[in-house]
Amino acid sequence: MSAFVGKYADELIKTAKYIATPGKGILAADESTGTIGKRLASINVENIESNRQALRELLFTAPDALQFLSGVILFEETLYQKTASGKPFVEVLEENGVVPGIKVDKGIVELAGTNGETTTQGLDSLGTRCAQYYKAGARFAKWRAVLKIGPTEPSELSIQQNAQGLARYAIICQENGLVPIVEPEILTDGPHDIAKCAAVTETVLAAVYKALNDHHVLLEGTLLKPNMVTPGSDSPKVPPQVVAEHTVTALRRTVPAAVPGIVFLSGGQSEEEATLNLNAMNKLEVLKPWTLSFSFGRALQQSTLKTWGGQKENVAKAQAVFLARCKANSAATLGKYSGTSAGGLASESLFVKDYKY
Amino acid sequence: MSHFKSKFHDELIANAAYIGTPGKGILAADESTGTIGKRLASINVENVESNRRALRELLFTTPGALQCISGVILFEETLYQKTAAGKPFVDVLKEGGVLPGIKVDKGTVELAGTNGETTTQGLDGLAQRCQKYYEAGARFAKWRAVLKIGPTEPSELAIHENAYGLARYAAICQENGLVPIVEPEILVDGTHDINKCAAVTERVLAACYKALNDHHVLLEGTLLKPNMVTPGSEAPKVSPEVIAEHTVRALLRTVPSAVPAVVFLSGGQSEEEATLNLNAMNKLKGKKPWSLSFSFGRALQQSTLKAWSGKEENVKKAQEAFLTRCKANSEATLGTYKGDAKLGAGAAESLHVKDYKY
Secondary structure (H helix, E strand, O other): OOOOOOOOHHHHHHHHHHHOOOOOEEEEEOOOHHHHHHHHHHOOOOOOHHHHHHHHHHHHOOOOOHHHEEEEEEOHHHHOOEOOOOOEHHHHHHHOOOEEEEEOOOOEEEOOOOOOOEEEOOOOOHHHHHHHHHHOOOOEEEEEEEEOOEOOEOOHHHHHHHHHHHHHHHHHHHHOOOEEEEEEEEOOOOOOOHHHHHHHHHHHHHHHHHHHHHOOOOHHHOEEOOOOOOOOOOOOOOOHHHHHHHHHHHHHOOOOOOOOEEEEOOOOOOHHHHHHHHHHHHHOOOOOOOEEEEEEOHHHHHHHHHHHOOOHHHHHHHHHHHHHHHHHHHHHHOOOOOOOOOOHHHHOOOOOOOOOO | OOOOOOOOHHHHHHHHHHHOOOOOEEEEEOOOHHHHHHHHHHOOOOOOHHHHHHHHHHHHOOOOOHHHEEEEEEOHHHHOOEOOOOOEHHHHHHHOOOEEEEEOOOOEEEOOOOOOOEEEOOOOOHHHHHHHHHHOOOOEEEEEEEEOOEOOEOOHHHHHHHHHHHHHHHHHHHHOOOEEEEEEEEOOOOOOOHHHHHHHHHHHHHHHHHHHHHOOOOHHHOEEOOOOOOOOOOOOOOOHHHHHHHHHHHHHOOOOOOOOEEEEOOOOOOHHHHHHHHHHHHHOOOOOOOEEEEEEOHHHHHHHHHHHOOOHHHHHHHHHHHHHHHHHHHHHOOOOOOOOOOOOOOOOOOOOOOOOOO
């Protein structure tokens, strides 16, 4: 058969469709211990378990915020953590209609013989790990593949390796009840223009969907997490309308309509930029057979983090800031964002050159 | 860039979109001299140029028919023919709001080492031929790749060869102003069930769109002409709704929404079967980001041919039969066909010929 229809097929389709509900999106809170350490360091907070727990509790219990989220991606440690009063995070999310997800890749390694290109690890015993995560309450997974643009990049090897890795990860997830989010991130680093980013994005996505087909992945039970199509970081910016047109065109040329939703990564965009671009896409008057939403990490948490500063007395204020970003992005998925959450922290670029996750 | 930006960029997009206009579809009248000979023989008509010309004039001048048609695929000879009164067929079509198209492939040849699988020829000098056809008034082209289902078929080789042949043909067409119809026909011959056909169709279409992307083809300036997803010719039939569900699902899983229209081939289906299946697809609720229409040869002409039988006095009757099928299929593209078309003799007749050679 073309698509593998295992015992979880109906559930996968239902979950993927739910995550793609218009008006909702994903909070990417799956920073590894190392990465979250950098974030905490930026606000002078010690990287210990209780602080990591406190940050995530702040986010997951922010009053009224969860209604704008359909899923949260967690790091393994967080999947098993609880609130200060002892309630498992997974339950907090489930009770509020938010599907728990889990990051399952084990980071990137360099491809020898290339110019710093990488592939992603994590396939060993992935089936067993997925089964365990399913038991713990996870219902979707995420795996980040990384590509870059350069004079000779991305190479055919890098495209093939990353596409195949994503496809293999995806089918293993589906065998074990997890909806795979397929994330082929093309980094913004570089002086290239938006047309170059568009061309590379189309080539990469075409390879990804060919690989998914080869591996018998059930597209109706997947989600896509791509980069938006933008100029390179060293190149002049363009308005959200232009980003929207190039992005939606690239997706229309490569992503089959069987995929229920596309949840963009924010890359190094500021909170406000990411929201405005998403909004512009949803306002575009062209046929879009998948919902267009968000799976933001930094672009949902940055100003919340700064407002919190690790201080208990700042929690309520930080939660209000988080709620504002969630609302803004929810409106953006409906093309109804009027840009009133702008200014200050929300407009700060989050671009870090050669960003290591 | 990903797609090659030819000077015909905007025109290709406009023409492809026009062909996909809801309520319209394509008449495939591109039978080669040999093939049309078989059709004429079946009604005891001699295979001479004047008869071939007369048949096509009958079709193109049927009152009211061209409104249901957005394009006609022609064989090279026909592209340069005229009505009895001396008007070029190309002008008749253009005046009727119909885009002339041209078959550009040169038939299939066997792939050595396979079990009778084939690839399609026609790439040599294709650019020059396309230019010539564009000058003669053609605005779209067609190239038929053929695959079959068997225990070990289609093989990876057959899929790859046919997908990349189609992609190369498509890129050359676009460089020369012709919208390429991409036709990867999977023959209906066999004992397999509808699920097998669906799996093969999805695999083949995925390969086609990867190849088209590799060759920098502008998808917005192409059309797809696939088989419907059905049980094999030797397997029990299923209802139009089941065909519709399997077919649309296969397309949703493989055909990017940038493609403006899907124009189905009829294979060996009877005229009525083909229309009912197309209608069921257009009635289906759910996502369908491309229009779903027809590119029928036999399934538009069969009863017309029988009614004509080569006789001048039958032309009017034959044209009525042709108009009936055109209208029925036009309605089917809108999902409004009620199955009440007056069935001409032969409209319900299967047109399947085992191992059909075009």
